[in-house]
Amino acid sequence: MKLYDLELSGNCYKIRLFLNLIQQPVELVQVNVLKGEQKTPEFTAINPRAQIPALQDGDFGLGDSHAILVYLAEKFARDDWYPTEPETRARIQFWLSISANEMARGLADARLVKLFGAGLDYERATQTAATSLTLLEHHLQNHNWLVGDGPTIADLAVFPYVALAGDAHIDLNPYPAVRAWITRIYDLPNFLSMPGQIAAEQTV
Ligand SMILES: N[C@@H](CCC(=O)N[C@@H](CS)C(=O)NCC(=O)O)C(=O)O
Numbered sequence: 001m002k003l004y005d006l007e008l009s010g011n012c013y014k015i016r017l018f019l020n021l022i023q024q025p026v027e028l029v030q031v032n033v034l035k036g037e038q039k040t041p042e043f044t045a046i047n048p049r050a051q052i053p054a055l056q057d058g059d060f061g062l063g064d065s066h067a068i069l070v071y072l073a074e075k076f077a078r079d080d081w082y083p084t085e086p087e088t089r090a091r092i093q094f095w096l097s098i099s100a101n102e103m104a105r106g107l108a109d110a111r112l113v114k115l116f117g118a119g120l121d122y123e124r125a126t127q128t129a130a131t132s133l134t135l136l137e138h139h140l141q142n143h144n145w146l147v148g149d150g151p152t153i154a155d156l157a158v159f160p161y162v163a164l165a166g167d168a169h170i171d172l173n174p175y176p177a178v179r180a181w182i183t184r185i186y187d188l189p190n191f192l193s194m195p196g197q198i199a200a201e202q203t204v
Contacts (some may be wrong), residue, residue: 002027004043004054008115010108010160011032011065012053013194018069020192022077066096069153081153091147095154095195102132107161110168115196126170133175136162140177145185146174151188159185160194179203 005012005028031037031052038050047054047063054063055071062068073082082092106128112118113125126131136158141144146154160161163182165172172179183203185191 001025001082002029002056004029004031004038004052004056006031006033006047006052006194009052010111010164010194011051011116014065014156015053015055015068015072015159016194017160017192018072018081018153021156021188021190022072022081023190024072024076046139066100066157069096069157073153080150081156082114083148088148088152092152092154095146096157098132098135099157102128102135103158103161106130106132107165107168107170110170111161111164115167115168125168129165131170133162133165133170133172133178136181137175137177140181144181151185155181155185163197166198170199172202 001013001024003012003026005016007030016026016028029202031043033052036044038047038052038067042053044050046056046061049063051063053062053068055068057071057075062071070082078084082089106125109118109120110122110129111127113120113127145151146158159182161168162172162178163185172182179198180203183200186200186203188192
């Protein structure tokens, strides 16, 4: 199995983290998006959206971090990370949508501006980030995990850009329940870190 990857991509990190947590080996193939390597015909045959991450598993190719999380969880870890009850699945999908929308347009866009100089509206991104962090904070004041009693792919989808808030120059101090949740994820067996994450001592 190959993961088309970039170390500094939070979307790619979702997949690297999950595969490490479930101890599934993968071959990492670096894609330099600044050089446009995601636009080659070979790559768009795997992901027509011309974005990383993308996965190649035998004959099966797939793009999108959320689709890949669902695929890998179904295949390797359904009972633990993607339980089958309709209510649980639907709640997980709710958070995958938050990840693909509010987290992407908020925390991830703000990080793109501050870390890579992207020409995006930083003010708007920070407002979206504040709204989604407040939503997350309220949820986590009464729950240890986003869905159910243990970690699921919902946590892994939402977590990366939250833990990378420092790169986006966004302070997590007003969100103590979010910081406690980050600590719980850091403490998972076989956790894998990525550069730029909030330091463990800042989470308590
Ligand atoms: N919704 C997609 C977003 C993927 C995405 O934005 N990938 C970025 C890197 S983090 C990318 O490939 N950017 C290069 C481009 O769009 O040309 C996902 O969750 O995988």
